[in-house]
Amino acid sequence: MVTPYVVRAKVAHRRLQPVDYRFAHRTTAWLVDAADPEGALPRWLRPVLRIRSRDHLEAGHADLLSKVRVWLAENDVAWSAHAVRVLVGARTFGHVFDPLTTYFCFDPTGRLEGILAEVHNTYGGRHIYALPTPNAGVEKALYVSPFFEVRGRYEIRARLSEDRVAVAITLTQGARKVFTGSVRGRLVPATRSAVLRAFLRDPFAAQRVSLLIRWHGVRLWLRRLPVVPRDRRPADQDQTMKAA
Secondary structure (H helix, E strand, O other): OOOOEEEEEEEEEEEOOOOOEEEEEEEEEEEEEOOOOOOOOOHHHOOOEEOOHHHOOOOOOOOHHHHHHHHHHHOOOOOOOOEEEEEEOOEEOOEOOOOEEEEEEEOOOOOEEEEEEEEEOOOOOEEEEEEOOOEEEEEOOOOOOOOOOOOOEEEEEEEEOOOEEEEEEEEEEOOEEEEEEEEEEEEEEOOHHHHHHHHHHOOOHHHHHHHHHHHHHHHHHHOOOOOOOOOOOHHHHOEEEEOO
16 A cells, blocks of 8 residues: 655636736645545544545545546546545535645556546536646646636646646636746655644644635635626536546
């Protein structure tokens, strides 16, 4: 089993159009083995801190590694996913909201085959992008912010080293860069004491993420940014796309 880590992460967003608006917040994330995502969490802590397979990818209770492999097969992505490490936000006190879950897929030799980027919005929608390299471009396909249309191109860059992890996203619409976002942090081995410290430092991590997203949305609305109506097609609830 791959060593799990606590990630004391920094999340930064910058909107460049039609106004310049930026923020950065600290949060707690986890880098875990998809074969055993809760392996580092003490059982007595799991009633209030969980990393559950059924919160990710397809619905159902299959283990997370199997769900990754099924998704790859169903979408004709020829990776073995022999081992998968997942950068994820945990469920805290029964609430889960992880805007971006990143799956680093490795072959049997330890070579990085590619990355899955699972994006969730606040409306219950989800989209999974398959990136064959750590630096790839994909067309935007999910309504995320109520102030951006579902168009443009994401450039996604991901890096995983022995002591750090980082994922950065840039959205370009036409010739204009309109948004950048990133999550990055240092990897701390998830010993029992490190897990407990992380939980006590940020016990309501998922709730805080949800609250901050809505808080910044209200601030943008007060600045009179036009709201883009959401397309409520059923397909928006579970979408996939491969990198170009």
